[in-house]
Amino acid sequence: DAGVTQSPTHLIKTRGQQVTLRCSPKSGHDTVSWYQQALGQGPQFIFQYYEEEERQRGNFPDRFSGHQFPNYSSELNVNALLLGDSALYLCASSLGLAKTGELFFGEGSRLTVL
Template sequence: DAGVTQSPTHLIKTRGQQVTLRCSPKSGHDTVSWYQQALGQGPQFIFQYYEEEERQRGNFPDRFSGHQFPNYSSELNVNALLLGDSALYLCASSLNLGQGRKAFFGQGTRLTVV
């Protein structure tokens, strides 16, 4: 898990605002997945990026969008924030070498919406 970096580590936003979270994957990894982890719950898959395209999406509204850059880093954007968006947002990087490759997680961004 060393090598996946996320920024910022903590963030407080107001309802209705927009937020951008950033992730740099582990060196050599080309696939980035984003997860939302509410308190006391397991991580929930938001979406995955590979070759700068969204490859798969979980059950999250269109307010959640993302981007992957040529250097494989990624951003997660959330518009029109709701109180329920408060959670730990985790970025995981992996290699696109087939199904089920282990994921390396960053330390996460703790988002609080007030």
């Protein structure tokens, strides 16, 4: 089952550091979306990548950036980490800009900022 895979699963950083999270989409999918899920909240949309370009962006500062590679995998980078960036970061893959909205999620990367 070539589902959505994310790495690392857990990581701890200190304020001011930078982090890179990685995602491989489900086999056959070409669109990757990133979500932040804080404790007790639903996933909040960060941005979406398709054809190696950022296509949509949620209400997140430009400390949050990303990249999509030719093989459709993606990275999420967060610079100058704040305590409030502690959350579960979810990658979701889909087809064709996720026009239907149907998403396939990975298990997430849990980031703790101390």
